[in-house]
Amino acid sequence: MEVLALLTDGMLVALQPLNLMMIVIGVSVGLLIGAMPGLGSVNGVAILLPVTFLVPPGAAIIFLAAIYYGAMYGGAISSVTLGIPGASTAVATTFDGRPLAIQGRASLALVTAALASFVGGTVANVLFTLFAPALASVALSFGPPEVFALMLLAFATFVGLGGDDIPKTVFSICFGLVLGSVGFDQISGAPRLILFEMNGFLQGIGFLVLAIGVYGIGEMLWTIEQSRGAVTKTTPKMTVKGMVSDAKDATKRGWKGTFVGSFLGFFVGVLPAAGATPGSLMSYGVTKMISRKPESFGTGNPDGVAAPEAANNSASTGSMLPMLTLGIPGSPTTAILLGGMVIWGLTPGPRLFVDEQEFVWGLIGSFYVSNAAAVLINLAFIPLFIWMLRMPFTVLAPVIFVLSIVGGYAATRDMFDIWLMVIFGIGAFFLRRFDYPLAPAVLAIVLGPIAEPTLRQSLLLSSGDPSIFFTRPVAGPITIIALILIFLPAIKLFRGKRKTASDVNSG
């Protein structure tokens, strides 16, 4: 009851005119920034941090949290309408969101994304409100072996993303992981894999360089080539009646993904090293695994949109938890929020809940209000995004290419990366012709830099003994599940071949 009273007080704080205004502005700005390829919540929060010194600390953090929420909703927009995942958290949304848009059902994809995000955010808020201190201690018990086991589980879901050609999927995963290790060795600090002795590789290869190359350039070239220039435009319609019908459809066909994403996303988001990207990816993989029609994933299944969207929103809230309770940021954006709090004279950590009760509960209350504001603002903007899709393809295509280049530069500020993006794009176009799945490479480049140091730290802890991943109470079960999932497709394939051979022999 005490929690309820504190939460009510917090929501009343969030609903004060100044705070409410900050929420509406923050969500709208976040939505716009999140929808732009190359820009994400981290840009919005970092750029607008100085602006917040004009208002009291409570309103300031509420404003930044609202930007964070808005950007998480916005990430789905570029994934669905442009086919470019603007942020790593929205990569999995592209797999089914883009096919739905191509089929003229972009409104269904966007409504599903908005509703799933809302549910994910709400579930996370409730879990946050009820279990914050307890979950923080669970997060602390996750050491390098546990985080690596979790990454292994995320990689296991990649195998299912790649289709039937296992060697090409494995190649794609390893390729992404190697690209993620270019630059400097994170532990010794020595330059590593400076390919062809080009200094541009010293800064590493960012996720966006590969993602925009593959999706913004390669995929667009593929679409133009496959359509033989006949793609004129998709003709999605958007009416209030249509939106209601889409909402019903989204609820009916996306509830499973929303459920999985909301809970899984939150728990992965809470872990300091993980964050929203592994959460969204694992939710997609798990939803696909438990689906009765796993083959429909990747072709426009609303569950495939709902799972990552619910997860990335849920994880965003989850990643606030270690920041507030322990002072450990769960993502780059929460790291900036943490910096902001320190500047405003607040000390994140267990004492924050005691010393700054009004601030903490006002912030938690603002999560609820921001989430509600974000879904309403997002739904209101959907007709605008749908209108964009009605443009002829010969207008949309160059705009997407331009957004890819400009967004890529905005994120990396280096022309070397833009050239790399073009090379990846043209390379992806050819690899796609030979059925190489590229989504696993894009996801691997995100998770590789988390997986490698945790593997090395774990082996250092165990003096090189890999049994550390099997003997620890949390890491052990996760590792075993991951290994089963990794080898399951190979076993199925082998058994299928044996069955076919025995059928032929008996026939």
Added chain:
Amino acid sequence: MRNGEIITAGVLALFSLYLMWKSAELPIGYIAGQGPGGGAWPFWLAVMMLLSCVMIAWNWWRGVSPPSQSDAPVLDSYGWKMLALVGGGIIAFVGLVNVISMYGAIAVFLLYYLKYLGRHGWFLSLTLALVLPVAFFFFFEGAMRITMPTGLAFTDPVFNILYEIIY
């Protein structure tokens, strides 16, 4: 497609070998007291890439994968033309960024694509080619404080006017 698949696998296998060689510039084994060497992670991943290429070649030889069963060309004349016009356009766009600025390159690329490839009218092509770069300028430089390349010195007078508006 059949020839293309094995050539691609061969090129990727060579690239994997190159990555193994580059990774081996750092220690690739276990160092007592320090854990796995800095090159171990990429090296063993590159080994897996190489093994995958061997498996791809094996599947090609057995004619299991769809591309290995196809006699169609990798790209027909339309495909090569499209790649030259669109892909070439993108390369030219990126090449122009350091000459006529990011915004100038956007304008030229949009005009080329809309008018020449899209066969749209002059009004639409020119409007989009001029409005979009200006809108991007105010969004990125004004609102987001992200500076894009301004090209060679001859573009300075234009940017001086624009910067005066936003600063």
